[in-house]
Amino acid sequence: MSEENNGGNGINPNSMSIIVTKGSLDWAYPPFILSTTAAALGLDVTMFFTFYGLPLLFKKLHLKITSLGNPAMKMPMMGGHMGMPNLLSAIPGVDAGASVMMKNLMKKKGVASIEDLRELAVEADVRLIACQMTLDLFEYTRDDMIDGVELGGAATWVEIAAKSHINLFI
Amino acid sequence: MADKVLDAKGLNCPLPILKAKKALKDVPDGGTLEILSTDPGSVADFQAFCRTTGNELLESGEDGGVYTFLIKKTA
Numbered sequence: 001m002s003e004e005n006n007g008g009n010g011i012n013p014n015s016m017s018i019i020v021t022k023g024s025l026d027w028a029y030p031p032f033i034l035s036t037t038a039a040a041l042g043l044d045v046t047m048f049f050t051f052y053g054l055p056l057l058f059k060k061l062h063l064k065i066t067s068l069g070n071p072a073m074k075m076p077m078m079g080g081h082m083g084m085p086n087l088l089s090a091i092p093g094v095d096a097g098a099s100v101m102m103k104n105l106m107k108k109k110g111v112a113s114i115e116d117l118r119e120l121a122v123e124a125d126v127r128l129i130a131c132q133m134t135l136d137l138f139e140y141t142r143d144d145m146i147d148g149v150e151l152g153g154a155a156t157w158v159e160i161a162a163k164s165h166i167n168l169f170i
Numbered sequence: 171m172a173d174k175v176l177d178a179k180g181l182n183c184p185l186p187i188l189k190a191k192k193a194l195k196d197v198p199d200g201g202t203l204e205i206l207s208t209d210p211g212s213v214a215d216f217q218a219f220c221r222t223t224g225n226e227l228l229e230s231g232e233d234g235g236v237y238t239f240l241i242k243k244t245a
């Protein structure tokens with residue numbers, strides 16, 4: 001037991017960590033919305049990017065959505081809501097078109113872009129950690145990512161999570 | 171009259187909160203920040219923001235779809 005843990009559990013009550021595992025446009029929102037908001041509320045925030053979440057740290061983002069495996073996805077259209085059957089996704093251009101539609105809708109509704117939220121996260125000193133194993137596995141390098149990203153592995157996250165009051169897996 | 175006014179109309183969650191947090195940096199201790207928002211979710215969110223950060227929500231109101239919040243910087 002280390003000195004600092006004596007008489008307490010060592011948990012910082014104002015801290016949050018998020019494991020980010022998904023990198024599509026829709027799945028990129030929850031972790032960045034929560035991290036920036038938690039930082040604004042005064043929490044120390046760490047984001048750990050692994051597997052398909054890792055490309056969210058790339059300098060240039062090309063985020064897309066897909067209707068594939070997403071049966072709850074409905075887009076507002078002509079006053080109603082249009083379902084997006086899985087099969088649609090097989091048609092070339094449909095996912096790209098739906099992604100453009102989604103981005104336009106977000107702009108119209110005043111929803112921040114992921115690029116903007118990520119910049120706000122960096123400004124708010126949110127700690128960004130890229131999974132070293134994912135980099136190796138998918139053959140990416142440090143240079144693919146924005147400045148200020150740390151590299152780490154499972155133990156790096158566990159050490160942080162053991163002291164964080166809120167730990168999320170997204 | 172507030173020390174600073176933030177127009178967050180047309181912005182959606184979480185931008186009004188993020189911009190308010192930034193704007194508070196320019197407000198002197200004990201000073202006030204007025205925020206204008208059209209996001210109905212910001213009503214609950216500014217209450218939570220103030221409770222969590224320790225700043226004081228002096229007033230909140232709504233007029234014609236525009237929500238106003240007056241925050242006193244106490245943290």
